[in-house]
Amino acid sequence: xICVLSGGTGGAKFVDGLRQVMPAEEITIVVNTGxxxxxxGLYVSPDIDSITYVLSGLLSRERGWGVKGDTxxxxxxxxxxxxxxWFHTGDRDLAVHLLRSRLLAEGKxxxxxxxxxxxxxxxxxxxxxxxxxxxxxxxxxxxxxxxFEEYFVQRxxxxxxxxxxxxxxxxxxxxxGVVEAIVSADAVIVAPSNPITxxxxxxxxxxxxxxxxxxxxxxxxxxxxxxxxPVAGPAGILMAAQGLPCSIAGVAKAYEDFLDLLxxxxxxxxxxxxxxxxxxRVQCTQTIMRSASDRAELARMVLAHTVGPKTDQxxxxxxxxxxxxxxxxxxx
Amino acid sequence: xICVLSGGTGGAKFVDGLRQVMPAEEITIVVNTGxxxxxxGLYVSPDIDSITYVLSGLLSRERGWGVKGDTxxxxxxxxxxxxxxWFHTGDRDLAVHLLRSRLLAEGKxxxxxxxxxxxxxxxxxxxxxxxxxxxxxxxxxxxxxxxFEEYFVQRxxxxxxxxxxxxxxxxxxxxxGVVEAIVSADAVIVAPSNPITxxxxxxxxxxxxxxxxxxxxxxxxxxxxxxxxPVAGPAGILMAAQGLPCSIAGVAKAYEDFLDLLxxxxxxxxxxxxxxxxxxRVQCTQTIMRSASDRAELARMVLAHTVGPKTDQxxxxxxxxxxxxxxxxxxx
Numbered sequence: 001x002i003c004v005l006s007g008g009t010g011g012a013k014f015v016d017g018l019r020q021v022m023p024a025e026e027i028t029i030v031v032n033t034g035x036x037x038x039x040x041g042l043y044v045s046p047d048i049d050s051i052t053y054v055l056s057g058l059l060s061r062e063r064g065w066g067v068k069g070d071t072x073x074x075x076x077x078x079x080x081x082x083x084x085x086w087f088h089t090g091d092r093d094l095a096v097h098l099l100r101s102r103l104l105a106e107g108k109x110x111x112x113x114x115x116x117x118x119x120x121x122x123x124x125x126x127x128x129x130x131x132x133x134x135x136x137x138x139x140x141x142x143x144x145x146x147x148f149e150e151y152f153v154q155r156x157x158x159x160x161x162x163x164x165x166x167x168x169x170x171x172x173x174x175x176x177g178v179v180e181a182i183v184s185a186d187a188v189i190v191a192p193s194n195p196i197t198x199x200x201x202x203x204x205x206x207x208x209x210x211x212x213x214x215x216x217x218x219x220x221x222x223x224x225x226x227x228x229x230p231v232a233g234p235a236g237i238l239m240a241a242q243g244l245p246c247s248i249a250g251v252a253k254a255y256e257d258f259l260d261l262l263x264x265x266x267x268x269x270x271x272x273x274x275x276x277x278x279x280x281r282v283q284c285t286q287t288i289m290r291s292a293s294d295r296a297e298l299a300r301m302v303l304a305h306t307v308g309p310k311t312d313q314x315x316x317x318x319x320x321x322x323x324x325x326x327x328x329x330x331x332x
Numbered sequence: 333x334i335c336v337l338s339g340g341t342g343g344a345k346f347v348d349g350l351r352q353v354m355p356a357e358e359i360t361i362v363v364n365t366g367x368x369x370x371x372x373g374l375y376v377s378p379d380i381d382s383i384t385y386v387l388s389g390l391l392s393r394e395r396g397w398g399v400k401g402d403t404x405x406x407x408x409x410x411x412x413x414x415x416x417x418w419f420h421t422g423d424r425d426l427a428v429h430l431l432r433s434r435l436l437a438e439g440k441x442x443x444x445x446x447x448x449x450x451x452x453x454x455x456x457x458x459x460x461x462x463x464x465x466x467x468x469x470x471x472x473x474x475x476x477x478x479x480f481e482e483y484f485v486q487r488x489x490x491x492x493x494x495x496x497x498x499x500x501x502x503x504x505x506x507x508x509g510v511v512e513a514i515v516s517a518d519a520v521i522v523a524p525s526n527p528i529t530x531x532x533x534x535x536x537x538x539x540x541x542x543x544x545x546x547x548x549x550x551x552x553x554x555x556x557x558x559x560x561x562p563v564a565g566p567a568g569i570l571m572a573a574q575g576l577p578c579s580i581a582g583v584a585k586a587y588e589d590f591l592d593l594l595x596x597x598x599x600x601x602x603x604x605x606x607x608x609x610x611x612x613r614v615q616c617t618q619t620i621m622r623s624a625s626d627r628a629e630l631a632r633m634v635l636a637h638t639v640g641p642k643t644d645q646x647x648x649x650x651x652x653x654x655x656x657x658x659x660x661x662x663x664x
Contacts, residue, residue, distance in 0.1 A: 041434030073403055077427035081452045091423040095409035102373030120413045 002303070003185035003217075004029045007198020008050035009064045009232060010224050011191035015125075016054045017295030018189075021303065024055065024124035028181040030208075032193070033110065033129045034137035034166055034201030035148045039087050040078060042097040043104050046149065047198065048114055048129060049096060056121035058092075067092040086154040111175045128181065130202040133172035137197050138165050139238075148197055157234035161241040164196055169204035174211070182211040187306035190221035192231065192287060195254040196238035212258035218306045220261040222287060222298070223251045227267045231288065247271060252280050263287065263302050334635070335517035335549075336361045339530020340382035341396045341564060342556050343523035347457075348386045349627030350521075353635065356387065356456035360513040362540075364525070365442065365461045366469035366498055366533030367480045371419050372410060374429040375436055378481065379530065380446055380461060381428060388453035390424075399424040418486040443507045460513065462534040465504035469529050470497050471570075480529055489566035493573040496528055501536035506543070514543040519638035522553035524563065524619060527586040528570035544590035550638045552593040554619060554630070555583045559599045563620065579603060584612050595619065595634055 002022065004015060006029050018027055029051050036045045046065065053059035053067060060068040070090030079085040089097060096117060103113035109132040118127055137148040141159035151157060182188055193199055203209050212219055228247050230236045236246035244250035248264040248271050255262075262280055264272055265287040272282040283305050289295045334354065336347060338361050350359055361383050368377045378397065385391035385399060392400040402422030411417040421429060428449060435445035441464040450459055469480040473491035483489060514520055525531055535541050544551055560579050562568045568578035576582035580596040580603050587594075594612055596604055597619040604614040615637050621627045 040430045041437055042430070067409070071403060071405055071423065073423040074406065074426045074430070077399070077424040078430065081427055081431050081449070083427070083431060091403065091405040091426075092409040094406045094423075094426065095413055095415070098372045098374070098406070098410065099413050099415060105373055117413070 001181070001185050002027050002307070003181045003188045004191055005182075005188065005193075005199055005202050006030070006047065006051060006191040007032045007193030008035070008047040009193075011047070011193040011198065012050040012054040012059060012064070013289045013295055014189075014191040014222060014299065015051055016059075016292070017289065017297070017299030018303075019055060019125065020292065020296040021300045027125040028128060028177070028185070029125060030128050030130055030178050030181065030202060032198045032201050033131060034135050034197065034204075035152075036134075036136075037087070037147060037149050039089060039097070040083060042089075042094075042101045044087070044089065044097050045100070045110070045114075045129070048110075048127060049093070051127055052096070052114075052118060052121060052123060055118075055123045055125050055127070058121070066090045087149060088153075109175075111177075126177070126181070128178050129175050130178060130208065131172040131205045132175045133168060133205075135169045135172045135201055135205065136167040137201050138167050139197075140165070152197075152234065157237065161234075161237050163241055164200065164238060166201050166204040169201065170206065172205045174205050174207045178205075179207055179211040182208065183214050183216060185215065185217045187217040187303070188212065188215050188219040189302055189306065190219070190255060190259075192222040192224040194224060194230070194233060194235040194238060195244070195251055196235065196242050199254070200242075209258065215258070218260040219255075219258050220263055220302055220306045221251060221255050221259055222302060223248045223262060223264040223268070225251055226265040226287060248282070249275055252282075256280075261305055263298075263305070333513070333517050334359050334639070335513045335520045336523050337514075337520065337525075337531055337534050338362070338379065338383060338523040339364045339525030340367075340379040341525075343379070343525040343530065344382040344386040344391060344396070345621045345627055346521075346523040346554060346631065347383055348391075348624070349621065349629070349631030350635075351387060351457065352624065352628040353632045359457040360460060360509070360517070361457060362460050362462055362510050362513065362534060364530045364533050365463060366467050366529065366536075367484075368466075368468075369419070369479060369481050371421060371429070372415060374421075374426075374433045376419070376421065376429050377432070377442070377446075377461070380442075380459060381425070383459055384428070384446075384450060384453060384455060387450075387455045387457050387459070390453070398422050419481060420485075441507075443509075458509070458513070460510050461507050462510060462540065463504040463537045464507045465500060465537075467501045467504045467533055467537065468499040469533050470499050471529075472497070484529075484566065489569065493566075493569050495573055496532065496570060498533050498536040501533065502538065504537045506537050506539045510537075511539055511543040514540065515546050515548060517547065517549045519549040519635070520544065520547050520551040521634055521638065522551070522587060522591075524554040524556040526556060526562070526565060526567040526570060527576070527583055528567065528574050531586070532574075541590065547590070550592040551587075551590050552595055552634055552638045553583060553587050553591055554634060555580045555594060555596040555600070557583055558597040558619060580614070581607055584614075588612075593637055595630075595637070 032047045070092045100113045110129045139146045139151040140162040262282045266284045285301045364379045402424045432445045442461045471478045471483040472494040594614045598616045617633045
């Protein structure tokens with residue numbers, strides 16, 4: 001069993017790689033819900049949606065979010081009704097928001113609603129929200145405090161950021177199965193997601209960081225920072241706001257208490273070397289995922305370096321890689 | 333001011349005629365809400381929607397319901413999620429259901445939500461739900477009791493009907509403005525809608541029938557029955573179930589306590605003659621509305637015979653018709 005901690009875009013790409021090289025049934029993804037929002041009265045969970053869509057084959061690869069080939073006629077009509085349209089929900093995408101909202105209104109938890117939607121979409125991996133409690137990522141800017149989606153989508157992350165907080169986190173509990181999945185996994189992989197606003201909310205839920213410290217398997221993180229810049233999005237600005245350098249050293253710092261291995265891009269080989277000198281295990285590889293095979297290759301490489309006991313007796317990269325490739329062949 | 337009592341399809345056509353021949357600002361439509369349903373967790377009010385769409389120019393003329401040129405991708409996606417799809421909500425149509433549902437969830441009444449949606453869609457006429465209370469048309473069949481939409485849309489009105497009832501009607505109140513609109517109107521027109529399940533629920537709301545009896549203006553009804561058959565839908569079956577013949581006599585009987593004038597199709601001239609002998613005022617004309625000009629012509633004719641004092645001193649058909657035509661010329 002592999003447990004992945006993930007946000008949306010980058011995380012979805014990594015999970016797409018993982019499902020190519022191992023049985024989806026053996027993957028549990030603990031997903032950030034700090035971006036969740038009520039949109040047009042519907043409960044939208046952007047990161048759970050991205051992970052659900054990538055695993056069901058519905059994700060739009062061009063956009064990196066939403067359903068492939070989707071149309072936006074309801075959005076257009078909402079605009080004509082004077083409703084906000086900055087958060088782009090497609091017509092097909094709406095179905096998931098409608099079903100989830102109805103399930104929640106009927107008293108189901110977010111975990112239960114997620115499991116039902118996954119079953120309907122034949123998702124074999126297990127997707128767990130980090131928590132069934134409300135935890136809201138709040139971005140403090142000179143214009144006031146914004147929700148993450150307001151900051152990120154509505155305002156195109158153009159505001160300077162003073163700080164980030166996770167409202168409600170102190171009183172939140174990990175969703176059922178989250179702690180067990182982390183503690184018992186053969187490896188825990190922190191996806192190449194924004195350390196502050198994708199992984200940060202997950203770590204802010206009391207009990208999850210502790211679970212990572214108690215994890216039976218190795219804990220690896222794939223750096224979303226390549227050559228002192230984020231692969232995508234506002235990770236750099238947000239890391240700086242939280243006092244972290246925008247570098248693989250900053251990523252290592254964010255996860256330092258539980259990290260066994262940092263996987264960073266080959267372009268960061270020099271930075272990796274100095275990190276190693278400070279005692280961090282670092283593995284360099286190609287981390288930019290342009291194609292499906294890039295994704296599979298990265299997943300294979302990360303698995304090769306993480307699956308196995310925490311001691312040095314882990315399978316060699318080569319044999320692990322071949323094994324993963326063999327399994328992948330059954331799951332194109 | 334003209335007040336129309338209306339259901340969806342036939343009523344929408346008649347209202348479309350009316351708005352062609354008089355200022356929309358002077359029309360109030362009291363609309364059946366007995367068909368309202370929770371669909372995918374959203375509050376859908378089919379008849380209010382049809383009247384709103386026809387008055388905003390959005391109604392699909394081909395279908396007679398929903399938004400013209402709409403697509404059904406969300407519906408398709410809901411089907412893939414295993415959700416019911418028998419009630420066809422288009423992608424653009426969903427916007428109105430989403431907005432109304434959010435407004436109701438925020439504590440607005442159905443009247444208030446309707447007024448807000450009408451304002452957003454620049455509807456100049458006043459659309460009033462018959463009641464802000466829940467009144468449900470229930471159709472008793474050998475297969476059990478069905479909601480109207482289950483009977484009509486899901487099961488294509490194929491079930492034999494034992495009886496119809498309006499659950500909740502006894503405790504309902506007319507929505508704000510309904511009684512005043514009926515009592516004070518220059519004329520009240522019962523649209524060519526199903527007397528049992530479109531007009532019946534309106535009349536079942538305590539106070540509305542009484543308002544019709546107290547109406548200052550004439551009360552006319554346009555028969556939805558032509559030549560012993562309904563123009564569309566299950567009116568005949570439902571009238572029979574309620575002990576009424578499927579004829580203009582049945583329509584007259586349904587409204588006998590408040591009706592000043594029955595407008596029926598020219599094809600029913602003979603039946604009209606025997607109705608007249610029993611003391612009912614009947615006017616025959618072309619009532620089938622195939623084109624926009626059919627609709628306008630019917631509206632013009634009905635106005636000509638209703639607007640004016642309840643005594644015999646009403647404007648002659650010709651002058652009234654010309655006046656209406658002149659006003660209509662400003663409102664193509």
